[in-house]
Amino acid sequence: MGKKSKVIETRIQAKPEQLKLLRGVVRDAVHMSGCSDKTVERVVLAVNEAGMNIIQHAYKNNPEGEIILEIIDNDTELLFRVTDFAEPVDINNIKPRPLDKLRPGGLGTHFINEIMDEVVYSIPKCGVGNQVVMKKTIKSD
Amino acid sequence: MGKKSKVIETRIQAKPEQLKLLRGVVRDAVHMSGCSDKTVERVVLAVNEAGMNIIQHAYKNNPEGEIILEIIDNDTELLFRVTDFAEPVDINNIKPRPLDKLRPGGLGTHFINEIMDEVVYSIPKCGVGNQVVMKKTIKSD
Amino acid sequence: MGELRAVTYKITQHAGYSVVHLKGDVDLSTSPIARKLILECIEAKHSVLVDLSEVAYIDSSGVASLVEGYQLAKTNGVEFGLVNVSQAALDVLQLARLDTVFPIHASLDDLSKVMR
């Protein structure tokens, strides 16, 4: 193929209970790409964490917000684009805690960075909302 | 509650391989509503058939088209709105074959009518595309 | 991905029948493969049993392939039946009112016992 094609786009409300639906979409789509079960579950975790961070930090738990997940098949890699419509956040603040310090928080971004091959946060041109694009190289393992 | 809330919106390309992703979304969402496994699988089938009919009859197997599925939680019922952007179709032609005539085709609309409590086809106001809204009453059975 | 990842269905021989083992989701993307296998066997004048034990999901396109097999078998004077029908498949056949049309066998070991 060698060309980009959108596999699926999914829009949920920014509520904790809806993350399960997002995970189901990611699980099915990544599974169809031929990854091992372990890789599937890791990618599911990473996308879940991105969604969770949007709920908690971008929308500050306001359930009125919406989250869009787009999965793009780039032949040798899958792209996960997650978009919100919250106030633009300070991208410099998005970082994991040092893992040697044992604290309950700060694991989500670590999971994302560990699992994905590339992670880029940006603020859409229209000046509202935030976007993160996560790239996962696909080896049919 | 007693108020409408959109559970999830999903957009796929009108390709046979993508129906599996649509089914996964429906399965998870209906499962979360507390239906029995049998009801879940039937609703999955009905929505699949609606998507399949759009691929075959509205887009005439042109894979460039898109299909949007919205699942709306209406407290006592779930609404499934499926939208395409194909040429408006003749709604009068959308009907099952008589079941006593054994033919390979004409089962999809029968499944939809059998499983759903209400099915309404319409042409969106903008004059392009088609829409079907299927209603399923929810008993936590 | 996005490409048709061709499923492979197994065909075995049992007591003079070709047994076509379907599995997983038999839907618009996979039923053409199922249909082709079933019809080829019947065109070769084999009696056919379709084993549905591993079918997790079947939609109207999958059921249509079974109906075609049933009809071509009649034309060609061979037998056509289903065996080991999974609960998921049986529920769809019932919805289609086809559970009383197809001969449905409980198992390969007991083909005489047709379930009705």
Next chain:
Amino acid sequence: MGELRAVTYKITQHAGYSVVHLKGDVDLSTSPIARKLILECIEAKHSVLVDLSEVAYIDSSGVASLVEGYQLAKTNGVEFGLVNVSQAALDVLQLARLDTVFPIHASLDDLSKVMR
């Protein structure tokens, strides 16, 4: 639907420990319930084992609840450990580099054997 369908987690007693049995998906919607149960046991000065055998999925909020339990147990001078850790949960604990922090027991029957 759309509402929080409260999960119920079981607590049993075993050899002086309160065993909190988590199950299914421990995520942002369910980890607050897990967290509450674990911390309540520890506040009551019980040693706690969290049984993860039935956990199909756990995210960072679930892991954070375990870290909180571990830390409060230290403060309160009671024990905190994990038991019957499912493969899904273990993989996430390894990603978090916590598999060498929490005491992980193979089974309730053999608490002496701490897996490392």
